[in-house]
Amino acid sequence: MQISFHEWEDSPLTHRAAASLGSDEVQVWIATAPSDEACLTALACQLSRDERARAERFRVSEPRRQFVFGRALLRQLLGACLNVEPVTLAFGYHPRGKPFLAQSALNSDLRFNLSHSGRLVAIALAHGREVGVDLESIHRLDDWWLLAERIFSSRELCELRALPASKQREAVFNGWTRKEAYLKATSEGLTDDLPAIEVTLVPGQKPRLLRLPAGLEAARQWAIQDIPLPPDFAGAVAFEKRIGVGAEAEEDFAVLCTSTSSSTTTR
Numbered sequence: 001m002q003i004s005f006h007e008w009e010d011s012p013l014t015h016r017a018a019a020s021l022g023s024d025e026v027q028v029w030i031a032t033a034p035s036d037e038a039c040l041t042a043l044a045c046q047l048s049r050d051e052r053a054r055a056e057r058f059r060v061s062e063p064r065r066q067f068v069f070g071r072a073l074l075r076q077l078l079g080a081c082l083n084v085e086p087v088t089l090a091f092g093y094h095p096r097g098k099p100f101l102a103q104s105a106l107n108s109d110l111r112f113n114l115s116h117s118g119r120l121v122a123i124a125l126a127h128g129r130e131v132g133v134d135l136e137s138i139h140r141l142d143d144w145w146l147l148a149e150r151i152f153s154s155r156e157l158c159e160l161r162a163l164p165a166s167k168q169r170e171a172v173f174n175g176w177t178r179k180e181a182y183l184k185a186t187s188e189g190l191t192d193d194l195p196a197i198e199v200t201l202v203p204g205q206k207p208r209l210l211r212l213p214a215g216l217e218a219a220r221q222w223a224i225q226d227i228p229l230p231p232d233f234a235g236a237v238a239f240e241k242r243i244g245v246g247a248e249a250e251e252d253f254a255v256l257c258t259s260t261s262s263s264t265t266t267r
């Protein structure tokens, strides 16, 4: 099983990489939204009518830019995977708002999720397994202790307090993005019971879902990876592991980082 991280650029090479998404692969695409309004207007043409109407309802330009760029990129990636024109794709929505591919006629088990923060967008893609992705700017909050007390269990808070002050902010954002990536994979989104979802958060520790309200066994069915990002951002992707015959152990996951100039693999 492989998880691969890619920087997006609009080129045949990147379209081919998305089109080659394997059945035992999770791809995460990271892109930076353009600042140029003309470029954004051109991207908006790739959106559906309801998406363009939603874009027009944003009163503030930053969330509008995030939405338009995120949806245009999503359509390009899904279009490449399915070999269809991006503009022809239609989305349905789970009750808590998670978008999915609506066309059963495409006969595809392709799953995806999207997150944006500042000018960055991340999109996760996989066949036949749920995925969730979350990005956050680590300068978004000054009083992150308040957030920590709301989202962490007493065990997680103990671990956080035991860390040197210089590591605590990173640990909070590790925990936050890992929990939210899991909640986005399940489509549940934000819940009041975040402390009942326990994750590793100490910097340098392997990202892992440790406990869910449904128990330890339920947590073992999910894997989490951090997303390689610029220093001001934290991000994580969560995905379902294959269970039963051919069950996947996390030790078997190959992690591949590609950029336009290089690629590295770790296990």
Ligand SMILES: CC(C)(COP(=O)(O)OP(=O)(O)OC[C@H]1O[C@@H](n2cnc3c(N)ncnc32)[C@H](O)[C@@H]1OP(=O)(O)O)[C@@H](O)C(=O)NCCC(=O)NCCS
Pocket (backbone or CB within 6 Å): 066, 067, 070, 071, 096, 097, 098, 099, 113, 114, 115, 116, 117, 132, 133, 134, 135, 151, 176, 179, 180, 183, 184, 185, 186, 187, 188, 189, 190, 194
């Ligand atoms: C949507 C939500 C799941 C995450 O929102 P967010 O962190 O503000 O936004 P992100 O950029 O990460 O994700 C938004 C995208 O996720 C997708 N999405 C929307 N609802 C979703 C859901 N229930 N599950 C998974 N994905 C969802 C959409 O694609 C959306 O982007 P789009 O509308 O532009 O296509 C929602 O639960 C929420 O509002 N969370 C608040 C975050 C928070 O306070 N977290 C506390 C610490 S854990």
